[in-house]
Amino acid sequence: MLHIAIIGSGPAGYYTAEAAQKQWGDAVQVDIFDRLPVPYGLIRTGVAPDHQSIKGVSRRYEAVALSDNVRFIGNVTIGEDIEIAELRELYDAVVLATGAPHDKLLGLPGEHLANVYGSAAFVGWYNGHPQFADLDPDLSGAGAVVIGNGNVALDVARILAKTRAEFAGSDIVAHALDRLDQSRLTRITLLGRRGPHQIAMTPKELGELGHLTRAYTRVDAADLPDLSEDAALDPGQRKSVTHLRNFAATPPSDKPLDLEFDFFAAPKAIIAGEDGKVAAVEVERTRLDDGRAVGTGEIYRIPASLVVACIGYQTSPIPGVPFDESGGRFANDEGRILPGLYCVGWARRGPSGTIGTNRPDGFGVIEKIAADISASGKLGGAGFDKLAAARKLAVVEFHEWQKIEEAETKRARHDAPREKFVSLGEMIAAAGKI
Ligand code: NAP
Numbered sequence: 030m031l032h033i034a035i036i037g038s039g040p041a042g043y044y045t046a047e048a049a050q051k052q053w054g055d056a057v058q059v060d061i062f063d064r065l066p067v068p069y070g071l072i073r074t075g076v077a078p079d080h081q082s083i084k085g086v087s088r089r090y091e092a093v094a095l096s097d098n099v100r101f102i103g104n105v106t107i108g109e110d111i112e113i114a115e116l117r118e119l120y121d122a123v124v125l126a127t128g129a130p131h132d133k134l135l136g137l138p139g140e141h142l143a144n145v146y147g148s149a150a151f152v153g154w155y156n157g158h159p160q161f162a163d164l165d166p167d168l169s170g171a172g173a174v175v176i177g178n179g180n181v182a183l184d185v186a187r188i189l190a191k192t193r194a195e196f197a198g199s200d201i202v203a204h205a206l207d208r209l210d211q212s213r214l215t216r217i218t219l220l221g222r223r224g225p226h227q228i229a230m231t232p233k234e235l236g237e238l239g240h241l242t243r244a245y246t247r248v249d250a251a252d253l254p255d256l257s258e259d260a261a262l263d264p265g266q267r268k269s270v271t272h273l274r275n276f277a278a279t280p281p282s283d284k285p286l287d288l289e290f291d292f293f294a295a296p297k298a299i300i301a302g303e304d305g306k307v308a309a310v311e312v313e314r315t316r317l318d319d320g321r322a323v324g325t326g327e328i329y330r331i332p333a334s335l336v337v338a339c340i341g342y343q344t345s346p347i348p349g350v351p352f353d354e355s356g357g358r359f360a361n362d363e364g365r366i367l368p369g370l371y372c373v374g375w376a377r378r379g380p381s382g383t384i385g386t387n388r389p390d391g392f393g394v395i396e397k398i399a400a401d402i403s404a405s406g407k408l409g410g411a412g413f414d415k416l417a418a419a420r421k422l423a424v425v426e427f428h429e430w431q432k433i434e435e436a437e438t439k440r441a442r443h444d445a446p447r448e449k450f451v452s453l454g455e456m457i458a459a460a461g462k463i
Pocket of ligand 1: 135176177178179180181182184221222223227228229231234295296339340341342380381382383
């Protein structure tokens with residue numbers, strides 16, 4: 030029997046488990062570890078709560094999780110409850126599918142001021158990640174600046190703009206829904222350091238900004254390149270840019286919230302007000318030089334009482350595992366860190382691509398493992414169970430997660446699929462562990 034430990038139960042983890050089953054059939058046993066008592070990683074805590082159809086992919090992971098040779102081992106933190114070196118003793122291969130849970134820093138003065146957040150924290154807050162459930166962002170001011178022109182910035186801006194009624198059918202957690210419902214924002218600025226042709230927003234999601242109840246989406250037509258230049262874009266990007274053109278052509282409305290794109294605008298500093306909280310973002314106008322943003326020297330300030338930087342993520346280093354600082358991921362050769370130790374998904378390639386990108390990634394890493402190793406009589410999960418018992422770890426297995434899921438479904442608002450538990454204690458209790 031070949032024993033594989035996968036660390037992280039998000040898409041990268043489950044696609045890797047699926048690939049292992051395809052490769053070795055019944056001759057492999059896969060244990061999927063997660064620091065949370067709940068599975069599915071960013072499907073639960075990253076994908077926007079109002080994008081429920083995307084979350085449906087978790088049913089595919091569930092089918093893998095329910096098969097005989099795959100086990101979910103939740104509520105176990107690698108590096109705290111058990112070391113990587115110990116896992117490597119027990120399993121033939123260890124695959125790090127730990128994602129990229131930390132915000133990249135802007136590296137600007139003022140970025141640690143109150144009410145300035147990275148997107149991992151802010152998205153984690155409205156999605157009920159236990160680490161960020163207590164974030165308590167202040168939405169009582171008039172202006173918010175969302176830094177970045179990627180899909181996460183788009184998610185954050187849309188969530189900030191929606192009314193309570195527009196969250197019907199979503200699984201946004203109650204604390205965030207209540208806070209958003211009392212928001213006094215009248216302006217959300219999406220700051221892009223480059224131009225409309227350089228956005229990294231998918232057309233379907235960008236198009237949603239045109240249908241918001243209380244927000245008018247504003248694009249300055251002067252920022253748009255000549256229409257003829259759209260021909261050089263790939264079809265998806267052309268569609269996205271067409272949305273921007275439509276927003277620019279829409280006459281101003283009397284909706285109470287302006288959602289404006291400020292292109293060619295690079296943040297330079299976050300400015301504090303007298304109360305020590307964020308009061309503005311200082312910005313430098315840019316121009317494109319061979320595709321890169323270059324400062325023009327024109328500086329201005331955008332008043333803001335809330336700033337969310339959506340500029341990408343990085344993987345958490347693990348002591349003893351080679352790390353690529355500049356890429357914010359584990360140092361690896363197409364998924365191989367060392368023979369016996371691998372990485373996959375965002376932990377391998379950095380925070381790019383969609384959920385589906387992780388499938389070929391999972392199959393790729395299993396090919397590497399198949400080339401490197403064969404069963405060697407290691408103890409695998411039986412060895413872990415002994416160690417967990419000796420350390421009195423409160424491991425949450427898949428059937429216990431199913432109890433959590435059932436309890437979350439039961440306590441859902443009438444128009445929601447679930448009301449997530451947002452603390453580890455509540456999750457463990459719902460799992461029947463205490
Ligand atoms: P992203 O797509 O890499 O976008 C990051 C944005 O931040 C870019 O506009 C980038 O500008 C900007 N940026 C980076 N550093 C900056 C700085 N120092 N100052 C100002 N701007 C800066 O990352 P993401 O939005 O976090 O998304 C991560 C991945 O998840 C992407 O692959 C995304 O498509 C995916 N995702 C998909 C969905 C969906 O399909 N619905 C939803 C959420 C996330 P430059 O381009 O100039 O570098």
